Amino acid sequence: MNIFVCIKQVPDTEASLSVEGGRKVRESGLKWVISPYDEYALEAAIQLKEKTAGSTVTAITVGPARADGVLRTALAMGATAAVHVETDSELDHHAIAACLAAAVRSCGEPDIILAGKQAIDVDAGVLPLFLAQVMDLPAASGVIAMEVTDGLAKVEREIEGGARERIEMALPCVIGATKGLNTPRYPSLMGIMKAKKVEVKKFTPAELNVESLEPALLLESLSVPEEKAPGRVIEGEPADAVRELVRLLRDEAKVL
Amino acid sequence: MDYLLTDEQKMLRDMAAKFTANEITPVAAEMEKAGRFPHDILKKAGELGLMGITLPEEYGGGGMDSVGYMLAMEEIGKGLASLVLIMSTHISLAAGSIHKFGTDEQKQKYLPDLCSGKKVGSFSLTEAGAGSDAAGLKTRAERRGDTYLINGTKQFCTLDPDCDNVIILFALTEPELKTKGISAFIIDKSMPGWRVGKKEHKLGIRTATTSELIFEDCEVPAANLLGEENQGFKYAMIALDSGRIGIATQALAVAKASIEAATEYAKNREQFGKPIAALQAIQWMIADMNTEYDASWLLTYRAALMKDQGLRFSREAAMAKLKASETASFCADAAIQIHGGYGYTEDFPVERYYRDARITRIYEGTSEIQRLVIALNSMK
Numbered sequence: 001m002n003i004f005v006c007i008k009q010v011p012d013t014e015a016s017l018s019v020e021g022g023r024k025v026r027e028s029g030l031k032w033v034i035s036p037y038d039e040y041a042l043e044a045a046i047q048l049k050e051k052t053a054g055s056t057v058t059a060i061t062v063g064p065a066r067a068d069g070v071l072r073t074a075l076a077m078g079a080t081a082a083v084h085v086e087t088d089s090e091l092d093h094h095a096i097a098a099c100l101a102a103a104v105r106s107c108g109e110p111d112i113i114l115a116g117k118q119a120i121d122v123d124a125g126v127l128p129l130f131l132a133q134v135m136d137l138p139a140a141s142g143v144i145a146m147e148v149t150d151g152l153a154k155v156e157r158e159i160e161g162g163a164r165e166r167i168e169m170a171l172p173c174v175i176g177a178t179k180g181l182n183t184p185r186y187p188s189l190m191g192i193m194k195a196k197k198v199e200v201k202k203f204t205p206a207e208l209n210v211e212s213l214e215p216a217l218l219l220e221s222l223s224v225p226e227e228k229a230p231g232r233v234i235e236g237e238p239a240d241a242v243r244e245l246v247r248l249l250r251d252e253a254k255v256l
Numbered sequence: 257m258d259y260l261l262t263d264e265q266k267m268l269r270d271m272a273a274k275f276t277a278n279e280i281t282p283v284a285a286e287m288e289k290a291g292r293f294p295h296d297i298l299k300k301a302g303e304l305g306l307m308g309i310t311l312p313e314e315y316g317g318g319g320m321d322s323v324g325y326m327l328a329m330e331e332i333g334k335g336l337a338s339l340v341l342i343m344s345t346h347i348s349l350a351a352g353s354i355h356k357f358g359t360d361e362q363k364q365k366y367l368p369d370l371c372s373g374k375k376v377g378s379f380s381l382t383e384a385g386a387g388s389d390a391a392g393l394k395t396r397a398e399r400r401g402d403t404y405l406i407n408g409t410k411q412f413c414t415l416d417p418d419c420d421n422v423i424i425l426f427a428l429t430e431p432e433l434k435t436k437g438i439s440a441f442i443i444d445k446s447m448p449g450w451r452v453g454k455k456e457h458k459l460g461i462r463t464a465t466t467s468e469l470i471f472e473d474c475e476v477p478a479a480n481l482l483g484e485e486n487q488g489f490k491y492a493m494i495a496l497d498s499g500r501i502g503i504a505t506q507a508l509a510v511a512k513a514s515i516e517a518a519t520e521y522a523k524n525r526e527q528f529g530k531p532i533a534a535l536q537a538i539q540w541m542i543a544d545m546n547t548e549y550d551a552s553w554l555l556t557y558r559a560a561l562m563k564d565q566g567l568r569f570s571r572e573a574a575m576a577k578l579k580a581s582e583t584a585s586f587c588a589d590a591a592i593q594i595h596g597g598y599g600y601t602e603d604f605p606v607e608r609y610y611r612d613a614r615i616t617r618i619y620e621g622t623s624e625i626q627r628l629v630i631a632l633n634s635m636k
Binding site for chain 2: 033069072073076186187188189190192193195196
């Protein structure tokens with residue numbers, strides 16, 4: 001199988017973020033990781049490769065030079081090839097999807113494309129579906145269980161109210177992975193040393209003919225949310241406390 | 257200090273950090289309290305290549321450099337310091353000695369299983385009467401045809417009898433030559449005549465169980481002599497140079513864990529109407545802890561880098577071990593001070609760091625022996 005997995009480099013989930021110049025996250029001193037949902041996609045891709053002899057897993061990312069790090073990690077975990085669409089511009093999701101689609105096509109016909117259902121930096125949650133749209137493929141996002149057999153992907157996706165939707169799609173298709181799909185493996189030391197020797201294929205958006213795309217979305221400004229006031233505990237007997245709570249909600253918060 | 261590191265070193269460090277956060281930190285306090293040898297963790301570490309980090313890939317090792325080794329060990333030690341003792345003994349002292357001094361047959365026989373973590377390596381030099389002074393060694397190895405007959409009792413050996421042990425043992429082949437009559441042997445479980453004696457009850461690093469080893473007419477095939485006869489003391493000293501980078505790293509891990517715990521606590525603990533981190537008295541402690549740590553880290557990094565470049569590093573490894581171990585004690589002590597009364601309880605990890613820090617000034621050469629090594633090497 002020709003398996004592709006789209007991954008994004010994001011700040012570590014524990015990093016404390018600040019804004020620089022009103023439009024950018026300050027990058028100095030930040031630790032970068034693979035977006036956690038993309039790790040589920042990557043693990044699913046590697047498991048699929050291990051089940052089907054002769055398969056390849058190509059990891060693709062769009063981002064600046066530093067994003068090479070996530071491709072090395074993907075290779076160390078078990079991806080067999082890597083493609084880096086290198087750009088310092090802030091692309092919107094349409095342009096990113098176009099870059100990814102072109103990068104996939106440059107490597108041949110895909111059997112399946114996986115990605116995280118969303119990246120934990122901007123949390124747009126649109127990429128798997130945009131990519132499917134650009135490539136004219138069926139897609140399911142929020143996938144928590146999947147099985148690929150006989151040219152079909154049978155997946156379960158999480159929907160509202162804790163329910164699950166079962167979908168069958170013909171390959172090739174696009175899958176947006178969510179937490180619970182699997183437990184991503186650690187990159188092994190042997191994998192890390194092997195990853196060092198793999199040559200990452202590099203493109204610019206211009207080389208993929210996607211630079212001329214008009215942005216559909218412009219980022220105007222970025223700000224850190226105001227700190228929430230700490231919660232208040234109302235002490236006393238339950239009956240009195242409830243009375244006090246109702247009074248506060250009516251007189252102070254004015255929500256009643 | 258990321259700007260000093262290669263991509264592979266950073267990836268290994270990040271992998272070890274993730275492994276530690278998921279597999280070690282959640283169970284560390286409980287395991288350490290029970291003094292239970294970490295069989296499961298070592299098995300998982302072996303699957304990731306962490307049991308053979310610096311050994312060549314042809315034997316199933318990681319082929320990584322000493323700087324990478326130092327980074328991985330520090331991350332693991334931040335979760336549980338005992339593991340660094342076990343893994344550094346395994347990698348640097350046991351597997352490292354076989355790789356450096358062993359025959360091809362010995363390497364083929366032992367290294368793949370050591371790298372995968374199937375076998376666990378130990379190092380046994382110390383005896384009741386021979387601590388810093390190896391000339392007090394009494395354990396005998398007498399040649400009898402194709403075997404050596406070993407008799408004696410070794411002290412403070414880090415091992416668990418439920419492992420498939422491989423022990424680098426030092427014993428006298430020529431007693432009258434003192435340290436020049438010591439030879440090294442590779443002992444494994446197929447050899448009858450050795451057993452584990454009294455288990456020590458220790459102040460800290462309890463997960464790394466430490467015991468006496470008793471040899472009674474233990475027959476060791478001559479093929480298991482490591483290197484040349486009567487060269488054992490030299491081999492031990494060479495192995496310990498590398499071992500000291502491991503112990504310096506263990507000390508760095510304890511220091512760093514102490515700094516992280518104390519910083520976190522100081523930011524959240526309020527007294528006098530504000531977090532204590534806003535008080536200069538606390539800030540000075542945090543400043544000193546960080547400065548001592550960075551100095552120790554750089555000394556250890558230098559020793560590891562010199563080793564990777566094939567330079568002599570005895571003096572530098574001794575400096576790293578001396579400084580880092582004293583820093584660990586300093587930082588753990590300050591971390592308890594910052595925690596106040598809570599730091600003295602088992603509800604916070606700093607009391608464990610305090611106990612774990614103490615041994616790093618003693619084993620693989622006391623601070624006094626490190627100063628001796630530094631002085632002698634500085635006056636050459």
